[in-house]
Amino acid sequence: MTRRWPQLGLPLLTKELIEQSAQRRTYVIRLLYASLLFLLAYLEFERILAVSGSNTLAMLGKGTDMFHQVVNLQFLGILLFLPALACGAITAEKERDSLTMLLVTRLGPFTILFEKLLSRLVPMFTFLLLSLPLMAFAYSLGGVSTLELVSGIVMLTTICIYIGSLAVMCSSWCGSTVSAFVSTYALGLLSYPFLILGTRMLMAVVFTTMPIGPAGAFYFFAVAPIQLTTDSLETMWMQVVVLGVPSLLFITLGRLFLVRRAHVIRSNLVLTLFRRLDHFFFWLNEFTTGGVVLVRDDVQLPDDRPITWRETQKKTLGTTRYLVRVLVSIETPLFLVLAAVAGMAYQARLGVAAEALYVVWALAVLLIAVQATSLVASERSHQTIDLLLASPMTSREIILQKHYSVRRLMYVLGLPLVTIFLFESWFAMGTPGLEDGPKAVLTVPLAALASIFFHFDYILCSVLSVVIYLPLCSWIAFLIGIKSRSQVRALLVTLLLLFGWAFLPVLVFVNDQPEVIVESLLRSPPMAVVACLCSPSVIILINETGGLNDVMGTDDHLIYTLINFTGYGLGWWWIRQWCLTRSNRLLGRLADDDGVWATRQVEGES
Amino acid sequence: MPPDDPASLKTADPVPADVVPVVSIENLHVHYGPIHAVRGISIEIPPGEVFGFIGPNGAGKSTTIKVLATLIGHFTGTAKINGIDVGRRPQAVREQIGYMPDFFGVYEDLNVREYLHFFAAAYRIPRKQRKTVIGDVLELTDLTHKIGDQVDSLSRGMKQRLALARVLLHDPQLLLLDEPASGLDPRARIEVRELLKALTEMGKTILISSHILHELSHLCTRIGIIEAGEMVAQGSLEEIFRKLQLMRVVHVQLTGSDDGVVDRIREIKGVASVERQVDRFAIQLREDHTAVEELHEALVKLGVRIHMFQPEAMDMETAFMKLTEGKTA
Numbered sequence: 001m002t003r004r005w006p007q008l009g010l011p012l013l014t015k016e017l018i019e020q021s022a023q024r025r026t027y028v029i030r031l032l033y034a035s036l037l038f039l040l041a042y043l044e045f046e047r048i049l050a051v052s053g054s055n056t057l058a059m060l061g062k063g064t065d066m067f068h069q070v071v072n073l074q075f076l077g078i079l080l081f082l083p084a085l086a087c088g089a090i091t092a093e094k095e096r097d098s099l100t101m102l103l104v105t106r107l108g109p110f111t112i113l114f115e116k117l118l119s120r121l122v123p124m125f126t127f128l129l130l131s132l133p134l135m136a137f138a139y140s141l142g143g144v145s146t147l148e149l150v151s152g153i154v155m156l157t158t159i160c161i162y163i164g165s166l167a168v169m170c171s172s173w174c175g176s177t178v179s180a181f182v183s184t185y186a187l188g189l190l191s192y193p194f195l196i197l198g199t200r201m202l203m204a205v206v207f208t209t210m211p212i213g214p215a216g217a218f219y220f221f222a223v224a225p226i227q228l229t230t231d232s233l234e235t236m237w238m239q240v241v242v243l244g245v246p247s248l249l250f251i252t253l254g255r256l257f258l259v260r261r262a263h264v265i266r267s268n269l270v271l272t273l274f275r276r277l278d279h280f281f282f283w284l285n286e287f288t289t290g291g292v293v294l295v296r297d298d299v300q301l302p303d304d305r306p307i308t309w310r311e312t313q314k315k316t317l318g319t320t321r322y323l324v325r326v327l328v329s330i331e332t333p334l335f336l337v338l339a340a341v342a343g344m345a346y347q348a349r350l351g352v353a354a355e356a357l358y359v360v361w362a363l364a365v366l367l368i369a370v371q372a373t374s375l376v377a378s379e380r381s382h383q384t385i386d387l388l389l390a391s392p393m394t395s396r397e398i399i400l401q402k403h404y405s406v407r408r409l410m411y412v413l414g415l416p417l418v419t420i421f422l423f424e425s426w427f428a429m430g431t432p433g434l435e436d437g438p439k440a441v442l443t444v445p446l447a448a449l450a451s452i453f454f455h456f457d458y459i460l461c462s463v464l465s466v467v468i469y470l471p472l473c474s475w476i477a478f479l480i481g482i483k484s485r486s487q488v489r490a491l492l493v494t495l496l497l498l499f500g501w502a503f504l505p506v507l508v509f510v511n512d513q514p515e516v517i518v519e520s521l522l523r524s525p526p527m528a529v530v531a532c533l534c535s536p537s538v539i540i541l542i543n544e545t546g547g548l549n550d551v552m553g554t555d556d557h558l559i560y561t562l563i564n565f566t567g568y569g570l571g572w573w574w575i576r577q578w579c580l581t582r583s584n585r586l587l588g589r590l591a592d593d594d595g596v597w598a599t600r601q602v603e604g605e606s
Numbered sequence: 607m608p609p610d611d612p613a614s615l616k617t618a619d620p621v622p623a624d625v626v627p628v629v630s631i632e633n634l635h636v637h638y639g640p641i642h643a644v645r646g647i648s649i650e651i652p653p654g655e656v657f658g659f660i661g662p663n664g665a666g667k668s669t670t671i672k673v674l675a676t677l678i679g680h681f682t683g684t685a686k687i688n689g690i691d692v693g694r695r696p697q698a699v700r701e702q703i704g705y706m707p708d709f710f711g712v713y714e715d716l717n718v719r720e721y722l723h724f725f726a727a728a729y730r731i732p733r734k735q736r737k738t739v740i741g742d743v744l745e746l747t748d749l750t751h752k753i754g755d756q757v758d759s760l761s762r763g764m765k766q767r768l769a770l771a772r773v774l775l776h777d778p779q780l781l782l783l784d785e786p787a788s789g790l791d792p793r794a795r796i797e798v799r800e801l802l803k804a805l806t807e808m809g810k811t812i813l814i815s816s817h818i819l820h821e822l823s824h825l826c827t828r829i830g831i832i833e834a835g836e837m838v839a840q841g842s843l844e845e846i847f848r849k850l851q852l853m854r855v856v857h858v859q860l861t862g863s864d865d866g867v868v869d870r871i872r873e874i875k876g877v878a879s880v881e882r883q884v885d886r887f888a889i890q891l892r893e894d895h896t897a898v899e900e901l902h903e904a905l906v907k908l909g910v911r912i913h914m915f916q917p918e919a920m921d922m923e924t925a926f927m928k929l930t931e932g933k934t935a
Contacts, residue, residue, distance in 0.1 A: 301720065301736075306727035314715040384711030387772075390675045391728040392700045590676045590696035 012102070012112060016119035026123065033081065034130050036500075037073055041134050044069040063141035064148075070134045071152045077127060078160055083188075084492050086120035086167035087180035090258065094175060099262050109258045113251060117168045124160050128153075151236040162243040163188065165250035172257035175264040177488040191246065198242040274322055307388070307398060311405035317371050318405040323412045326367070330360065330416045338423045346427070353424045354544045360420065361540065364413040365473050365502070369494045371409055372477035375402040376587070377487035385587070395583035395591075403478060410470045421462040424544075425451040428458075461543050461561040468565055469536050472572040473498060479579055482586050502537040539564040626689050628653050628780050628811040629674065634683035636669050636835075643669045645835040646683070651813060651828075653779070656806050658826030659815035660926065666835040667815040668708055671782050674813070675705040687780060704773030708785040708815075710765045714758040718749065718768060721757050722775065729776040743771040747801060763794025770801060781805065783814040787821050799825060833930040844893075853878055853890045856901060859914035860887070867910055874904045886914065 020026045048065045090113075093099035102112055135152070138144060167184045174180040230236050285291060302309035312318045317326070334356060341352040379385040388398055426448040452459050477494045484490035539561055584591035629651040636644040644666040651657045659667045672678045673685050676696035685692040687699045713721060722743070726736045744750045747767040752760065760768060766786055773781055786802070787795045802825055806812065816822050822829055823843060830840035839846050847854070860867065871880045871889060876896025881888040891901055898917045905912060 301723045302727040303733070304727055304730075306724045309727070310713070310716070310724060314713075314720075379711075382711055382713070383707070383709045384713060386672075386675070386677055386705070386707050387711050387725070388728065389677055390700060390703065390705040391725070392697065392730060393728050394697070585679070588677065588679070590679045590693065 010115050010118070012107060012115035013118050013122075016116070017122060020119070020123065029081070030123075030127070033077060033127050037077065037127075037130055038134070040073055041066075041070055041131075044073075045137075059141055061141070061143040063138040064143035066138035066141065067135060067144045067148070067152065070131050070138060071156065074128060074131050074156050075159065078124065078156065078163060080496070081127065082120070082124050082160060082163045083167050083181060083184040084496075085123060086117070086164050087171050087184050088177040088488060089116040089120055089168050090171035090254075091174055091177040091180050094262070094264070095177065103259065103262060110251075110255045113168060113172065113254050113258055116171075117164055117251065120168070121160055121164050124164070125157070128156055128160070145231050147233060147236075148231050151230045154236060155239060158240050158243045158247075162247045162250075165247040165254070166191070169250040169254035169257065172254040173261055173264075175261075178491060181488070181492075195242055195246070198245070202238045202242060274325065277325070305401050305404075307393075307401035308404045311375075311402060312408065315405060317367065317409055323408060326409075327412045327415060330363065330413075331419060334360065334416050334419060338420070342423075342427070346430070349427045350424060353420055353427060357417065357420045357424075357540070357544065360413075360416050362499075364417065364470060365498055366495070367413060368406060368409060368470060368474050369477040369498060370491060372403075372406050372474045373481035373484070373490040373494050374487055375406070375478060376482040377484060377490045380485070381487050389587060389589040395587050395589060396580050398587065399478075399579060399583050403474070406474045406478070407471075410474060414466045414470060417466050418463065421459055422448050422452070425455045425459055428455055457558055458543060461539075461558070461565075464561070464565050465536070465540055465543065468569050468572060472536070472568055472575070475572060475575045475579060479575060479586075482579070501535055536564070536568060625652050627651055627686075628655075628688055629657070629813060630684070630686040630689075631670070631674075632684040634670065634673060634681060634685060636666070636673060636678060636681045643835050644673075644681070647832070647835070647837050649830060649837070649840065651811060653811050654806075654809050655828060656802070656812045656814065656826045658822035658829040659813060659832060660817065660822060660829055661815075661832035662817060662930065665832045667832055668784050669835075670832075671705075671784050671813065671815060674699075674780075675703060675782050676700055677705075701776070702778055703780050703782055704776070704778040705782045706769050706773050706784060706786060708788060710762075710769055712758055712765075714756070717754055717756050718744075718760070719753045721768065722771060725772050726775050731776060739775060743774045746774065746804070747771040748797075761794070763790050763797060766790060766794065766798055767801065770798070770805075774805075779811060781810055781812045781814075783812060785815055785817070787816060787818060795821070831926060831930065838930060848894055854893050854898065855918040856889045856891055856898060857914065857916040857918065858887045858889060858905065858912065859885060861911045861913045867908070870908050871905070874901065874908075876901070 045066055048062050048069070049059055090099065093102060103109065107115075135149065139149060163184075166187060167180065170180040170183040170187060171177075174183055230239075285293075300309075300313070312320075317323070337356060338353060341349045343349075344352070376385065379388065389395075393401075426444070429447070429451040476498065477490075480494045480497070481487070481490040484493065542560060579586060627650040629649060631647055631649045634644050634647045635642070647666070647670060649657070659670070661667050669678065673681050674687060674692060676692055676699050681693070687702050690698050690702065692699050713724070716724060719740070722740045723736060726740060731739055741750070744753060747770055749764065749767055749771060752764060752768075757765070757768065770783075770786070773783075783802075787798050790798060799821065802812065802814070806825075814822065814826070826843075828840065828842050829846070831838050831846075868880050868882060868887070871877060871887065874896070876892045878890040878892055880890075889901070891898065896904070902912075902915055905915075
């Protein structure tokens, strides 16, 4: 018998890399990543060097800040890009029904998983290589020790392996790429405290360097960007171990899931969660009231708008019952938090309210993007789109009926935002009514409503931002969804675009206070106009600072917001009209000049 | 033996001038980027006909059907349904057709009743009539007892019958059925075939595609064989056989002594060969010379006692293999 010698070959990795190299999006993403990295690094470098003026000697030693910023940017890039790149490693095979073919080859499950992981890490490492010239520039200015440089590179690589392993494990477990994507972020957040615990234990047991008290608490941020570079060899290795051990665990678990969950049935995570909640509430109702039902949850048959009917009666985020739950689950904690901070100092309570606003905005954009991108993409993935397109419904009708469910979601998500605006307006008034003690229950709502008149411009601009930005986001997401081949790609592109668009200007000013940004904008009106138009988030920032404080005059505030809303309002209208007028082509069916006319002609002929 | 005039196979006998063809395609070309998927196909289907579209995967069958279903915008040539130009008035065409794609799109969140009501609304059937119409199509497809079941829980065969129920909701004159029997088990396949026969008896015009040749030979009045986007033959099965000079095989069992009977059968006019098999004779017959009935008569005249006389269905596989070369577009 001929002995089979082990051969060093990575066929799956080779195939994956060849595939990636043949795809246009590989180069688009790389270009996008490089452009963002160099743009942001340039802005940061300029800000750091601006302090030195024209004194070249003063620039010496500034390399530390620059180096830290580059590492921070790369860390942010890893967090944003790697889960998106890696979460589809196994799920894509499951969705294509090709995983079984891989499992029956001579490649073992571990080899498959390992090569899949490598195939996702290689492009990410090439992204990391992009920062070498920037690091070299920072190093040349001095202030960065060799150990710090090495630790930065080692830590970024280790974090890549950690997040990549986590994403691939989620990909092994989940049935769909969207579930794997969400799970990666959820588990990443959940695992963070365990990483900290591991760091602490290592420090206490191995190095016996565990600081006590506030210094110990500081190490809670061991894997935060600020700890990415260190001039301590011990700290570096400790963090490598803390990230490396769970990475091995993720790979081991991923290998187990790969075989056991190779044929897992795809499930909708949100729907599963809501159904479990249903069971819990039914049980609770049975237990507390004996099963009293005030409103029967009857499902009607479709009227003359079948797509709207299905979207609002059958879809997870479309039904009234689930929309109410979404509203309650956002509104309740929000209300409690805002009520709790009402007694705090002026700046503190407004600060908390503003942060709550940013969180709710992010959540609203996320939910709307998920809903809007899936409208047509899900029909394509379920292969039902042709059935609709071969029916006599016009393309315009199909799109408008589809979009109706997003409109309902926007109404629901708009309410928490309006709640925050009312609270902020009341906060800015000095929280009148609160001093009344128990009577506050009656007087506070009246005082909050009265505050609208005192901060009318703020309320108007804020409400307009909701009225314009949410539909704008929904139509952008819808357009991307309708043009994309897969739901996953549509969702990822939409989220990257919307969050990039919203956060990029904020990242540019990351080290400045909002008030400083607004002041600097006011000093240069053309810049203010450009800033107002470059991102929707800028005007939200202006609203939150200039609208309530006296940083901006009422006229300035209104002018800048008016410029923004006009621009974005027109953008929303244009995208909506473009989608509707080109609906036939976007949906991929033949166009007719006037469908009703044509039908009448046929009836006339017959 | 190759046909004398291969070009004659590509065109069928024209539809009589006083009959408006339900489907009329002339010189249809479809491109997907650099791929020339359909190359100058021409078909005419008169009312009430079942036209079978045969070809290997990637031949252009689905693309041609999609053009008729108004789902492809970039084509050249003419495609008409009941005289209405598909390219110019697709909205009117959609009222005339029932399209069943080669996959069953599942709305997993709907049950059978909701599924049919959904499409009844999409086809603008008045609300008052929907219940009756849905009852009728469910009865026709024998799915009345499944009305409350989730669509996702149905077997593949039932899903196909439900899809047929869906395309019948608005009572279209033309049914475009793309691989309706694909992936079905034998029982489900027979059920679908019987259902299609019932629809034919109702006077529906059907354009059906398949790569299962045996399926279509039982059902179609005419067939078109397509390869690499080109129509290589069309007409009734008999016409194609005649033009290809293919022979029909007749299986015969004789009782009693068969001394010299093989030689005597060979002498019958039109018999090309006789093969002795374990329990029967397989006679290859040139039908253009002798009809099957005439062969039976001739055998009786020979004085043999016939225990079994079984003409084989037209061997479409032979015709297909003879006409195609395994090319794709």
